[in-house]
Amino acid sequence: MKQLFDYLPVVVFFGLYFLSGRDIMLATWGIIGATTFQVLAGRLIWKRWHRLHLVVLAITLVFGGLTLLLRDDVFIKWRPSIISFVLAAVLLVGHFLRERNLLQRLCERLMVSGFGFVVGLEKRDWSRLNLAFVLYFLGLGLLNLFIAYNFSTDFWVNFKLFGFTAIQMVFYVAAFLYFYKRMPEADRDRLFHQDKKAPEPTKKDDEDDAVRDHQ
Template sequence: MKTLFDYLPVVVFFGLYFVSGRDIMLATWGLLGATSFQVIAGRLIWKRWHRLHLVVLAITLVFGGLTLALNNDVFIKWRPSIISFVLAAILAVGHFLKHRNLLQRLCESLMRGAFGKVVTLQAKDWRRLNLAFVLYFIFIGLLNLYIAFNFSTDFWVNFKLFGFTAIQMVFYLAAFAYFYKRMPEADRKSLFHGDANDKKPDDKDNDALRDHQ
């Protein structure tokens, strides 16, 4: 549910754009409303402010507001790049933390929620992954600007929907492949292949079983 909730503004933006017959202004209104709803609903559901949602909302209010106020879609085209550059800057700053960089902290939090345990990687592997994400966000931000200022709005929207999605999938698969290769063999077997040496619970253990997801 949380993952789908994170993509709500994107779904609303593209949905309104195509349903309305390529009306970028209506899509921008929808993006503003969906992003605001995302922040408020997230606070009510999870009882906390999601910092990334707040950052995205602030950027959306500025660039979406300028788009609507000046009736110029160039500002909304800047929005994805600004978000990407902000994420790159945050990860770049976190790269120099003494113990665990921000990407490692985020991944460990996700692993606790999904697997109930944290996979340990060497510090150099986390640094490499963190640097890869920094470079990825910079690349995405620059590519968005190139597409936005050298092609039509319709091409930009379509590329943003299909092209960037494909690039994102390739990058995340590559990052996961590196993570999978570098994780300890014991964790790899435990999480993805099952551990043949694990003791199977007998009937008395059934009441103690827990779902960690």
């Protein structure tokens, strides 16, 4: 549910843009409203402020507000690039500040909740993946600006919807294949060739083991 919730502002933006006959100003109002709703609803549902949602809201309010105030859609076109640059910067800074980079800690948390255990990758593999994501977000931000300044608004919206989705799918598939190739054979067997007759440990035990082994 949360993953779908993260895409709410984008869905509202594209929906309003196409349903309104390509009215970028109405779509901008929509993404501002949807991002604000996302932050407030997330606080009510999960009982905490999601930091990434707050950052995205701030960026949306600034660049969306400039678009509406100055009637210039170039500012809302900057929004995806600024978000991408912020993500690249956070991952890059985290790459040097901690023993386990931000991507590793995030993935391990997801693995605990999804698999019940943490796949043990070498530190250099996590470093390579982290830097790959840094370059990915940086490249995505630069490509967005190139499209925004060299093509029409309609082309930018369509490329953002279809082109960037395709790029995202290719990158994440490539990242998963690298992850799969570099994981230990025992973890690969554990993920994809589990013995159906073997008793499964409780979720709590798995989480405790994963946290204890990776503190």
